[in-house]
Amino acid sequence: MTYDLYIGDRTFSSWSLRGWLMLKSFGIPFKSHILGLYSGTLEADLAPFAPARQVPVLKTPKGHMIFDTLAIAETLAQAHPKAGLWPEDPARRGAARSLVAQMHSGFSALRTHCPMNLQNAWEEFEVSENLYADLAYLETLWNYAFKMSGDQDWLFGAYSLADVFFAPVAARIACYKLPVSQQAQQYVDKHLAHQDFRQWRAMGLTKHYDPFPYNMPCASVPWPGPR
Ligand SMILES: N[C@@H](CCC(=O)N[C@@H](CS)C(=O)NCC(=O)O)C(=O)O
Incomplete structure (x- = not known):
């Protein structure tokens, strides 16, 4: 049994990125599952996790549903005190x-x-x-x-x-x-x-968006970080 993390589109879902990093960057094993933010079915897709109504949602190995990134952070820090999620001092x-x-x-x-x-x-x-x-x-x-x-x-x-x-x-x-x-x-x-x-970011870039969800009245330039 492991954690299951339900996330939104990687390119755009900032709270999902947080949820994913708090498992991935601290060596906690998990599987991620994407619920499309722009699919039109998010509400129905989230129904099994009620009363959660947004991503990310974490299902613990014991089957407990934790929703909201702050709750997920505290749940993981409590379950994995040696993983270094919070500073020791x-x-x-x-x-x-x-x-x-x-x-x-x-x-x-x-x-x-x-x-x-x-x-x-x-x-x-x-x-x-x-x-x-x-x-x-x-x-x-x-x-x-x-x-x-x-x-x-x-x-x-x-x-x-x-x-x-x-x-x-x-x-x-x-x-x-x-x-x-x-x-x-x-x-x-x-x-x-x-x-x-x-x-x-690389996993997010595998998905193409048309129309692009957040166009700006500005010139588009390449991403400034490493590829
Ligand atoms: N307070 C929540 C915010 C979560 C949130 O805003 N999630 C967005 C994606 S980044 C979402 O699910 N949006 C879809 C919607 O609100 O219908 C948390 O900390 O997890």
């Missing part, structure tokens, strides 16, 4: 939990105006006031983590759930070429080069 762990919670409940301008798209990037995307405010707070949170961990590559030293939750944010910064500090850009690039992130 209590101060860093508390901070990592805080950043994850902030990401989960906030950043509405970033989420609304910059839907995740791992296929291409957009040139000259117009940044609104609200989006600038989200980016400023993002820098505040990332700085806080980097200071606490002594300016290491990942937010709290080793790759943790905090990085999982910000992986789609890094992808959005890359896709929309959002203005960020040098340290934040280095962190974004680190995500783009991350082996598991690249695998997820």
Whole structure:
């Protein structure tokens, strides 16, 4: 028996990416199953997982249904205490939990105006006031983590759930070429080069979309990260 993870389209489903990374990047065995976000049958496809109404959904080896990424994260961290999902140090762990919670409940301008798209990037995307405010707070949170961990590559030293939750944010910064500090850009690039992130993106690229779900009134340019 293993975990089963039900996810949406890899190129566009940011919460699914988080759910997948929190198993894949910590060596927890699982099988993934795609429920198409644009198939028109998502509601029916999710019916067996009621009351879940969005992806990702995790079915545990005991058959328990866990829905919502925050619940999935805590369930996995509790079941696999040695896997390193949260930082070991209590101060860093508390901070990592805080950043994850902030990401989960906030950043509405970033989420609304910059839907995740791992296929291409957009040139000259117009940044609104609200989006600038989200980016400023993002820098505040990332700085806080980097200071606490002594300016290491990942937010709290080793790759943790905090990085999982910000992986789609890094992808959005890359896709929309959002203005960020040098340290934040280095962190974004680190995500783009991350082996598991690249695998997820490559699997997503095997699917062709016509019409493309999130076209922007901007010039399309190639994805800025490693292929
Ligand atoms: N709070 C939820 C958000 C999940 C979510 O918004 N999932 C999106 C895909 S990224 C979805 O299922 N959208 C389809 C829909 O809402 O009908 C979580 O943390 O898992």
